[in-house]
Each structure stands twice: as structure tokens, then as C-alpha cells.
Amino acid sequence: MAVVVQKYGGSSLENADRIKRVAERIVNARKAGDEVVVVCSAMGDTTDELLDLAERVNPVPPEREMDMLLTAGERISNALVAMAISALGAEARSFSGSQAGVITDSAHGKARIIDVTPGRVQQALDEGYIVLVAGFQGVSQDTKDITTLGRGGSDTTAVALAAALKADVCEIYTDVDGVYSADPRIVPNAKHLKTITYEEMLEMAAAGAKVLHLRAVEYARRYGVPIHVRSSYSNKPGTTVSGSVEALPVEQALITGVAHDRSEAKITVTSVPDHPGQAAQIFRVVADAEIDIDMVVQNVSGATSGRTDITFTLSKSEGPRAVAALEKAKPQIGFDQVLYDEHVGKVSLIGAGMRSHPGVTATFCEALARAGVNIEIISTSEIRISVICRDTELDDAVRALHGAFDLGGEEEAVVYAGTGR
Amino acid sequence: MAVVVQKYGGSSLENADRIKRVAERIVNARKAGDEVVVVCSAMGDTTDELLDLAERVNPVPPEREMDMLLTAGERISNALVAMAISALGAEARSFSGSQAGVITDSAHGKARIIDVTPGRVQQALDEGYIVLVAGFQGVSQDTKDITTLGRGGSDTTAVALAAALKADVCEIYTDVDGVYSADPRIVPNAKHLKTITYEEMLEMAAAGAKVLHLRAVEYARRYGVPIHVRSSYSNKPGTTVSGSVEALPVEQALITGVAHDRSEAKITVTSVPDHPGQAAQIFRVVADAEIDIDMVVQNVSGATSGRTDITFTLSKSEGPRAVAALEKAKPQIGFDQVLYDEHVGKVSLIGAGMRSHPGVTATFCEALARAGVNIEIISTSEIRISVICRDTELDDAVRALHGAFDLGGEEEAVVYAGTGR
Numbered sequence: 093m094a095v096v097v098q099k100y101g102g103s104s105l106e107n108a109d110r111i112k113r114v115a116e117r118i119v120n121a122r123k124a125g126d127e128v129v130v131v132c133s134a135m136g137d138t139t140d141e142l143l144d145l146a147e148r149v150n151p152v153p154p155e156r157e158m159d160m161l162l163t164a165g166e167r168i169s170n171a172l173v174a175m176a177i178s179a180l181g182a183e184a185r186s187f188s189g190s191q192a193g194v195i196t197d198s199a200h201g202k203a204r205i206i207d208v209t210p211g212r213v214q215q216a217l218d219e220g221y222i223v224l225v226a227g228f229q230g231v232s233q234d235t236k237d238i239t240t241l242g243r244g245g246s247d248t249t250a251v252a253l254a255a256a257l258k259a260d261v262c263e264i265y266t267d268v269d270g271v272y273s274a275d276p277r278i279v280p281n282a283k284h285l286k287t288i289t290y291e292e293m294l295e296m297a298a299a300g301a302k303v304l305h306l307r308a309v310e311y312a313r314r315y316g317v318p319i320h321v322r323s324s325y326s327n328k329p330g331t332t333v334s335g336s337v338e339a340l341p342v343e344q345a346l347i348t349g350v351a352h353d354r355s356e357a358k359i360t361v362t363s364v365p366d367h368p369g370q371a372a373q374i375f376r377v378v379a380d381a382e383i384d385i386d387m388v389v390q391n392v393s394g395a396t397s398g399r400t401d402i403t404f405t406l407s408k409s410e411g412p413r414a415v416a417a418l419e420k421a422k423p424q425i426g427f428d429q430v431l432y433d434e435h436v437g438k439v440s441l442i443g444a445g446m447r448s449h450p451g452v453t454a455t456f457c458e459a460l461a462r463a464g465v466n467i468e469i470i471s472t473s474e475i476r477i478s479v480i481c482r483d484t485e486l487d488d489a490v491r492a493l494h495g496a497f498d499l500g501g502e503e504e505a506v507v508y509a510g511t512g513r
Numbered sequence: 514m515a516v517v518v519q520k521y522g523g524s525s526l527e528n529a530d531r532i533k534r535v536a537e538r539i540v541n542a543r544k545a546g547d548e549v550v551v552v553c554s555a556m557g558d559t560t561d562e563l564l565d566l567a568e569r570v571n572p573v574p575p576e577r578e579m580d581m582l583l584t585a586g587e588r589i590s591n592a593l594v595a596m597a598i599s600a601l602g603a604e605a606r607s608f609s610g611s612q613a614g615v616i617t618d619s620a621h622g623k624a625r626i627i628d629v630t631p632g633r634v635q636q637a638l639d640e641g642y643i644v645l646v647a648g649f650q651g652v653s654q655d656t657k658d659i660t661t662l663g664r665g666g667s668d669t670t671a672v673a674l675a676a677a678l679k680a681d682v683c684e685i686y687t688d689v690d691g692v693y694s695a696d697p698r699i700v701p702n703a704k705h706l707k708t709i710t711y712e713e714m715l716e717m718a719a720a721g722a723k724v725l726h727l728r729a730v731e732y733a734r735r736y737g738v739p740i741h742v743r744s745s746y747s748n749k750p751g752t753t754v755s756g757s758v759e760a761l762p763v764e765q766a767l768i769t770g771v772a773h774d775r776s777e778a779k780i781t782v783t784s785v786p787d788h789p790g791q792a793a794q795i796f797r798v799v800a801d802a803e804i805d806i807d808m809v810v811q812n813v814s815g816a817t818s819g820r821t822d823i824t825f826t827l828s829k830s831e832g833p834r835a836v837a838a839l840e841k842a843k844p845q846i847g848f849d850q851v852l853y854d855e856h857v858g859k860v861s862l863i864g865a866g867m868r869s870h871p872g873v874t875a876t877f878c879e880a881l882a883r884a885g886v887n888i889e890i891i892s893t894s895e896i897r898i899s900v901i902c903r904d905t906e907l908d909d910a911v912r913a914l915h916g917a918f919d920l921g922g923e924e925e926a927v928v929y930a931g932t933g934r
Contacts, residue, residue: 108569115570142589148529149536149593150600157599160607161592164585168563171582172570178578179571186581191657212657236612236633 095217095259096121099131099227099250101266104324105169106136114265114324115176118222122182127217129257131227131250132173134165155200159229159240163189166226166246174224184222187212189229190238193256194249196230202242205311206233208256217257225253244305251308255315262312262319264304269323270331271296271303273349273499278490283501285348286329291337292348292442293319295476299440300353309333337444337475347443347452347497352490354483356386357411358436358468360403361418363428371402373425374418381417383410387438387471387480399428403469405480408434436468437486440478441493447474459496465489516638516680517542520552520648520671522687525745526590527557535686535745536597539643543603548638550678552648552671553594555586576621580650580661584610587647587667595645605643608633610650611659614677615670617651623663626670626732627654629677638678646674665726672729676736683733683740685725690744691752692717692724694770694920699911704922706769707750712758713769713863714740716897720861721774730754758865758896768864768873768918773911775904777807778832779857779889781824782839784849792823794846795839802838804831808859808892808901820849824890826901829855857889858907861899862914868895880917886910 098121100114114132121128142161146153153161170186177184193209216223227246230239241248247264254262271293272282288296290313297306303321312319312333322330364370371390378385388404406414411432418430446452456477460467465488469480481489494500519542521535535553542549563582567574574582591607598605614630637644648667651660662669668685675683692714693703709717711734718727724742733740733754743751785791792811799806809825827835832853839851867873877898881888886909890901902910915921 108566111570145529145589145593146596149532150596152600153596154599157592157595157605157607160595160609161589164588164592167585167588168566168582171578171585172566174578174581175567175571175574178575179573184578186578188581188659238609 094126094261095129095257096126097129097131097250097254097257097259097262099246099262099264100133100173100324101246102133102136102139102169103267104265105132105173111135111169111172112176112179115173115180117265117324118173119177119180119182122222129213129217129223129225129253129259130173131225131246131253132166132169133227133246134162135169135172138165138168156237159200159238162240163226163229163238166228170224170226177222182222183220184224185216186224186226187216188226189249190231192225192253194225194230194252195233196239196241198232198234198237198239200237200239203230203232203239205230205241205248205252208252210253210256213253214257225249244307247305247308248311251311251315251317251319254317255311259317262317264308264319264321265324266303266321267323267325268303269326269328270321271301271333271349273501274490274494275352278352278487279350279494279500281500281502282494283499285331287332287334288348289335289337289444290333291475292444293333295440295442295473296349296351299351299442299476299478300355300438301349301351304333337447346445346449347441347499349442349499350490350493351440351442352486353438353440354486355408356405356436356438356480357408358403358405358433358480359411359414359418360401360431360433361427361429362401362431363397363399364402365426366398366400370425373421374402377417377421377425378406378414381413383414383417387469387478389469389471405436405438405469435483436480437483437489438478438480439486439489439493440476441497442476444475446477453477455496456493459492460489463488463492465492515547515682516550516678517547518550518552518671518675518678518680518683520667520683520685521554521745522667523554523557523560523590524688525686526553526594529593532556532590532593533597533600536594536601538686538745539594539598540601540603543643550634550638550644550646550674550680551594552646552667552674553587553590554648554667555583556590556593559586559589577658580621580659583661584647584650584659587649591645591647598643603643604641605645606637607645607647608637609647610670611652613646613674615646615651615673616654617660617662619653619655619658619660621658621660624651624653624660626651626662626673629673631674631677634674635678646670665728668726668729669732672732672736672738672740675738676732680738683738685729685740685742686745687724687742688744688746689724690747690749691742692722692754692770694922695911695915696773699773699908700771700915700921702921702923703915704920706752708753708755709769710756710758710865711754712896713865714754716861716863716894717770717772720772720863720897720899721776721859722770722772725754758868767866767870768862768920770863770920771911771914772861772863773907774859774861775907776829777826777857777859777901778829779824779826779854779901780832780835780839781822781852781854782848782850783822783852784818784820785823786847787819787821791846794842795823798838798842798846799827799835802834804835804838808890808899810890810892826857826859826890856904857901858904858910859899859901860907860910860914861897862918863897865896867897874898876917877914880913881910884909884913886913
């Protein structure tokens with residue numbers, strides 16, 4: 093008997109009818125003979141509604157109370173799914189994150205999982221129940237307060253439970269039927285990928301592919317949990333994320349796909365004194381404001397001026413705070429000005445085969461040049477090349493790369509509306 | 514430093530503005546030097562919305578999951594009140610019922626409190642925090658599952674916490690400013706009561722006065738917790754519930770008030786064989802369906818027929834189930850028919866002085882007769898007389914009794930819209 097962990101996103105649960113449909117799928121899995129553990133996100137807009145209420149009573153709410161508030165959303169959806177399962181004649185028990193043994197640190201709003209002790213979950217499985225666990229939440233090891241795991245939290249809950257229960261697979265149900273070689277809304281003949289390695293999926297997620305969250309993939313890689321990304325609206329096979337790039341035959345994989353990201357902004361700090369440690373000061377200021385940066389480039393210093401420009405990208409949502417923090421630190425760092433640019437896009441090419449096939453970078457740059465896309469920043473990893481360009485040129489860039497590396501499938505991809513959480 | 518437990522009902526919390534107003538009242542109490550513990554019900558319509566969602570996924574939802582679902586409502590309101598308190602510069606911590614140590618039996622939907630172990634609440638108080646506790650919920654001692662306390666649950670949570678913390682007073686904030694000698698919507702000169710004993714309040718609550726729930730008053734009496742019923746919309750003194758009828762000087766109290774109840778129905782089982790145990794069988798059938806009955810009357814048996822009619826009252830909401838259960842048991846009990854009547858009302862006169870003043874029953878019946886109200890059933894306790902009459906005559910009956918016992922105050926009572934939970 094296989095142990096299967098299934099995770100359903102908020103859009104799959106946004107009303108009573110969708111909840112019933114999810115319940116049918118769960119009961120079918122149980123009837124097929126599997127032991128089933130289900131992790132649900134909050135229903136549709138619940139989280140946004142709660143955030144809105146919080147904003148109205150306190151624009152800067154205490155994080156501990158924010159976690160107490162938001163975790164109500166997942167309790168509601170899980171209890172409702174348990175009821176819908178019961179209406180189909182099967183038996184289910186729902187547990188909060190705390191009851192399911194999801195133990196975290198005390199960083200409210202972005203807690204990290206320290207341990208999963210699924211004693212009650214295992215016992216309920218042994219007694220024949222379908223088990224539901226509220227995603228996105230845990231309990232702090234030190235303070236016993238309720239915590240939330242932050243973005244992608246429910247995916248992470250599912251993978252962590254799968255690891256702790258030694259599940260055979262963690263199925264992530266979403267509104268697309270897996271991972272594609274590019275966004276089918278931009279590239280109509282994008283190819284559906286049957287399998288992808290953890291490393292490639294990590295690079296795809298980091299480069300903007302929204303189908304899976306980085307943290308969940310990292311967790312799955314660490315514990316060797318196979319993830320199966322599937323659509324909650326069809327029975328088509330999805331994409332299996334498993335295995336390592338190292339284990340791939342050199343000839344098998346070349347390029348996996350093209351990812352893009354519209355959520356970043358670019359900051360340039362001009363005329364920074366070119367002494368050792370000046371760049372570090374800039375990044376320290378941003379880090380102290382708890383803002384993550386993505387790509388970084390430092391222009392070659394002008395030989396005579398002794399000054400240099402430093403450019404980096406970050407999430408648009410953090411942009412204004414980063415600019416304010418830098419402006420405040422201007423006297424001590426001594427730069428000229430902070431330039432902020434929201435009209436950028438990022439396009440990335442990902443593929444395990446890149447390691448062993450020279451010439452990929454050249455083909456990459458030629459394809460963008462032919463499409464009239466100007467490269468503003470470029471950065472590479474062993475299995476990824478990313479560039480920043482104008483946001484207006486982003487779709488062209490995605491199509492140009494997808495075509496140049498011959499990634500297309502034979503049929504047109506099916507596009508679903510909406511995105512999961 | 515006094516320890517004060519405050520409880521706010523759902524209508525006092527139905528939107529962000531009301532939550533802010535409640536937060537101000539709480540912070541003022543803290544600033545006045547008290548240690549403050551607050552119990553909040555779910556916001557306004559939250560519970561109804563959750564019940565509606567549950568109904569749509571499963572018309573007969575499992576009770577365990579219903580409790581998991583409904584308890585989300587109180588977590589939301591408590592976290593929001595904590596945030597609103599923080600916005601006023603004070604510090605608050607909210608706890609779920611389970612975290613606050615509210616330990617219950619496993620009767621989902623109507624759990625009884627077994628023990629309150631408020632270690633975390635006391636610690637947070639000692640650290641200077643205002644403490645919020647989600648009302649209406651607890652955790653089962655045996656199964657560690659989340660439970661709810663049923664109707665009046667948040668009042669009971671507040672009183673139980675007050676008892677466990679040895680609080681000086683338990684303030685119940687609602688939409689009226691206390692207990693009146695009758696419903697001011699029916700009797701315009703109903704008198705506001707400054708104090709009332711536990712026993713009288715119990716009789717008033719059992720007789721239909723909605724301002725406090727029976728269970729909470731019972732709990733308060735057992736542990737000697739003074740309750741102060743107040744309006745959350747004014748600073749007027751409310752009604753203090755404390756002390757025993759036994760301790761009252763005989764001369765002081767005569768009649769306290771008139772209560773009425775429109776929520777009951779009347780069932781008559783006709784021509785029941787008049788053997789010992791036949792009535793018991795009828796009540797066993799109803800009890801086995803977990804339905805509470807209120808008043809009972811058995812007609813004098815016809816001398817020749819050897820058969821009798823048995824009449825009792827119960828909540829209208831349970832009526833159809835009771836009728837069905839009785840019809841099912843008809844062959845074994847052997848009665849003629851079950852008559853069901855929803856068009857009844859109950860009016861009660863309550864007063865500690867009744868014990869020592871003869872003639873109250875006579876005055877009572879005369880007053881109703883003068884008002885043209887026909888008495889269908891009558892039942893009495895040491896400090897209460899209740900009768901069932903036609904529902905269309907109920908308001909007249911209330912006014913007639915209020916007048917006959919001279920219960921009116923000098924000014925007109927202020928009437929608020931809505932009712933608390």
C-alpha cells in the first residue's frame with residue numbers, strides 16, 4: 093500500500109463545488125488502495141480577505157497575531173474538505189499544523205520547519221482514515237506559538253510531511269498540468285515535460301516559473317521526495333520532479349526550458365567609491381532591511397575616477413523600501429545617486445546539458461540579438477543563463493530562445509486561467 | 514491590582530470599526546490598572562457563513578470537523594482585537610482555547626469544560642500583556658481534538674477563565690446594558706436591575722431572558738464568580754449577578770421580573786395507556802434522540818378509559834425530530850396520536866420573594882385572566898411561575914404581569930437593536 097501526500101492550492105478550493113470535486117479525487121485515491129494524506133491551502137480569496145481586515149484594524153499588525161489570524165484560513169478549508177469526503181462515505185480527520193507535528197522556529201510569517209513529528213497523522217492513517225493537514229502553518233518549538241511558513245508554505249508542508257511519513261510521492265495539484273518548456277501563454281507550442289530533475293526545477297522556480305515554490309523543491313531534493321505536479325481539473329499525467337542532474341546521461345538532456353519573471357526591479361547605485369568593502373556596505377544596508385537581492389553586476393571602474401556603478405535586481409514589492417534604506421545610508425557610503433527601474437523583465441534558459449555543451453551562451457546571445465532584445469545584465473549558473481531586458485521585450489525574448497533551442501512540442505499546450513498559491 | 518475578565522459578543526465585533534472600539538475599552542481598563550483577560554466571540558456573521566459553507570459540502574457534517582471549522586471564527590476575531598490593541602500602543606497576546614488550557618470532554622458541538630489550566634494566560638499576564646482567549650472552544654482531554662462548547666460557549670469560557678484566574682469580576686459586554694424587569698421592547702417602562710442573585714438569573718435565563726446563557730450563570734454560581742452584564746456601546750453601569758437568594762433579607766426582594774420565550778413548541782401524546790412506566794417510555798424515546806424537554810403535564814386519567822394525555826414543551830428547532838421519534842415508537846407505546854403545536858408562548862414570573870409571600874400565584878392567574886390570556890400549562894419552582902399560552906397573547910401576558918406586580922421603573926428603558934451571541 094503506497095503512502096501518497098496530495099496538496100491542493102487555493103484556487104482548487106475556492107467554492108463548495110470545487111471542494112467537492114477535490115474530495116472525489118481524494119476518495120478515488122483512497123479507493124485505489126493508497127494511504128492518503130492531504131494538505132490544503134486556504135480557500136480562494138480567504139487569505140486576502142483576512143489581510144484586508146488586519147490592515148483595517150492595524151496597518152502594522154504584530155506578526156504573532158498575523159499568524160494566528162491567517163492560519164484560520166487553512167483550518168477552514170481542511171475541515172470543509174474533510175466534511176466533503178465524509179459526504180462521499182469515506183472517513184477523514186483534519187489536523188492543524190500544530191496537531192500534525194509541524195515544528196518550526198519562531199520567525200513569524202516566514203518560519204522554517206525544524207522537525208515534523210507526525211505521530212497523530214500516522215495513527216489516524218493506521219486506523220484507516222484519510223488525513224487532512226492544514227498547510228502553511230506550524231508551531232514554534234520555543235514559544236509554542238502558532239507560526240506560518242510564508243510564501244509557498246503549503247507546498248513545503250506537503251513535501252515535509254511526505255518526507256516524515258516516507259511517502260512514495262508528493263502530488264502537488266494546481267491549475268496547470270505540470271511544467272512546460274516555457275509559459276504556454278507566451279509560447280503556444282511549449283512542450284509538456286514528463287520529468288525534470290530537482291536542480292533544473294530549482295533553477296526554473298528561481299527564474300520565475302510559478303508552478304512550484306523554491307523552498308518545497310529544496311526540501312524535496314534534500315529528502316529525496318518525488319514530486320508529481322498535476323492539474324486538479326484533469327486526470328492527465330503531470331510532471332515528475334525527481335533525480336539529480338549528476339545522474340543524467342550526458343546525452344539525454346540538453347536544454348529543459350525557458351522561464352521568465354516580471355516581478356523584479358533594478359536598482360543602480362552610481363559613482364560608488366571603488367574601495368574594498370564599499371559594495372559590501374551597500375548589500376549590508378539592503379540585507380539589514382531583510383530584502384533579498386537576485387542578480388548583481390558591478391561595472392568596471394573608470395580608471396581615473398576611482399568610482400564605480402553597482403546594479404542589482406530585487407522583488408518589485410521590496411523596491412521602495414530598498415531605495416529608502418539606501419538613501420538613508422548615502423552619507424556614510426558616499427555614492428552619487430540611487431536609480432530605480434521597474435520596467436525590466438528577466439528571461440532564463442535552464443538545462444542540465446548546458447554543463448557539457450559549449451556554445452549555449454553564444455546561441456543564447458545571438459537569438460536575443462536577432463529578436464532585437466538588448467541585454468542589460470547577464471548572470472549564469474552551471475545549468476542556467478539569465479538576462480535582464482526591457483519588460484516590453486520579454487515575450488519576444490522568451491519566444492526567441494524557445495525557438496533557437498528547438499524546445500517546442502508537436503501540439504499546442506492547453507492554457508488554464510488563474511494561478512495557484 | 515484587580516484581575517478582570519471581559520467578554521465581547523459577535524455583534525460588538527462585527528466590523529473593523531467596532532473591533533477598534535472594543536480595543537479602546539480594553540486598553541482603558543488596562544490603563545486604569547487592572548490585569549485584563551478578554552474573551553471574544555466570532556465576528557458578526559462569521560459563524561453563520563461557516564455553517565452555510567459546511568451545509569453546502571455536507572448537509573450532515575461530522576461533528577469533529579464542524580468544531581475544527583467553527584473555531585476558526587473565534588481565532589480570527591481574537592487575533593484582530595489583539596492587532597487593534599497593539600495599534601493603540603498596548604501589548605496583547607491571543608491564545609486559542611487549547612493554548613489557554615480550556616480542557617473539555619469529547620462531546621463535539623456541546624463539550625463540557627472539565628478543567629481550566631491557564632498557565633500560559635497567567636504567564637502572559639505576569640509579563641504585562643493584555644491576554645485574549647478565543648471563546649467557545651477547548652481541547653478534548655482524551656482525544657486532544659478541538660471541541661466547541663455549544664450555545665453560550667463564549668460566556669462560559671469567560672466565566673470559567675475568571676474562576677480559574679480567581680478574577681475579581683467577569684464582565685459580559687453585550688448589546689443591552691443589563692437585565693430588565695421585562696423585555697423593554699414589550700414593556701416600555703421595564704426597570705433596569707442593578708443586582709440580581711444567581712438563582713434568579715438562572716430562572717430568568719431558563720425562562721427565555723437572552724442576556725446571559727444558563728450555563729455561564731450556573732458555572733459562575735458554582736465558583737462564586739460575580740458577573741457584570743454591560744453594554745459595549747455605553748459606559749453605564751450594568752447588572753451585577755452575584756449572591757444567593759438564601760442570603761437575601763426576606764423583606765428585600767419580592768418579584769424580580771417577567772421573562773418570556775417564543776422558541777418553544779408543545780407536543781401532546783393522546784390516549785396513552787395509563788400504566789406505570791408508559792410516560793417514562795415517552796420521555797425515554799425523546800431523551801434517546803438527545804432532545805431536552807422543558808415543561809410537562811399529564812392530564813388526570815379518565816376513570817373509565819384507563820388512558821391519559823401527556824403534554825410537554827421543547828425547543829421548536831427539535832420539534833420535527835421529536836415527533837418523528839415518537840411516531841416511530843407508536844407501536845410499542847400504544848398511544849393514539851401525536852399533536853404538534855408551534856403557536857405557543859411561555860411567560861414566567863421570577864422572584865426570590867415568592868418563597869415567603871403567599872398569594873403570588875393567585876395574583877398571577879387573576880392578572881392573566883383579566884388580560885384574557887388562557888393558561889394551557891402551568892409549572893412552578895420555588896422562585897418562578899411559568900405558563901404556556903397562545904403566542905398571539907404573549908405580549909399582553911407580559912404586560913399584564915409586569916403591571917400587576919408593579920415592576921415598572923420611572924423612566925422609559927432604552928432599546929438597542931440586535932441580539933448578542
